[in-house]
Amino acid sequence: MSHGKDFIFDVDQHTGDVSYTPRKGFDPHESKFKKFTGHIDETLQAAKKIKPLVKGAKLAGRAIPYVGLGIAGAGFTGQAKAAVQEGGAKNYAKLGLRTVDLGLEVIDSFTLGLSTPVTLAAQAGLMAVEDYIDNGPAKVSTAARKKYRH
Numbered sequence: 001m002s003h004g005k006d007f008i009f010d011v012d013q014h015t016g017d018v019s020y021t022p023r024k025g026f027d028p029h030e031s032k033f034k035k036f037t038g039h040i041d042e043t044l045q046a047a048k049k050i051k052p053l054v055k056g057a058k059l060a061g062r063a064i065p066y067v068g069l070g071i072a073g074a075g076f077t078g079q080a081k082a083a084v085q086e087g088g089a090k091n092y093a094k095l096g097l098r099t100v101d102l103g104l105e106v107i108d109s110f111t112l113g114l115s116t117p118v119t120l121a122a123q124a125g126l127m128a129v130e131d132y133i134d135n136g137p138a139k140v141s142t143a144a145r146k147k148y149r150h
């Protein structure tokens with residue numbers, strides 16, 4: 001029985017009825033045993049307390065792809081305005097990256113988050129490319145490289 005670590009069970013030798021009591025605070029002379037009917041009342045009470053929290057977590061889980069879509073849409077519109085106002089190959093390249101990012105968010109929304117592992121990895125790559133466009137290649141100092149040479 002999976003409840004043995006939390007409850008003490010007793011079998012009546014004449015009727016075969018099973019009764020139980022919680023182990024916590026057990027006193028052999030004072031504790032009252034309840035009849036076991038296949039489930040434990042305390043477990044059901046705990047499940048009833050947790051049920052609203054689970055519903056809230058499910059709602060948040062369903063909302064996350066749409067929140068991401070809203071954020072990606074805002075980033076896309078900001079980059080589109082920058083490309084139109086300032087022009088330049090750099091801004092149009094970043095606009096293309098934001099377009100792909102928005103497409104990945106749309107895919108994530110339509111699959112209700114099931115594609116998140118794939119789209120998240122692709123979005124991380126897009127962020128790295130955008131950082132490369134903004135800042136150029138990563139700069140590693142000569143002092144740091146010499147420190148780890150043998």
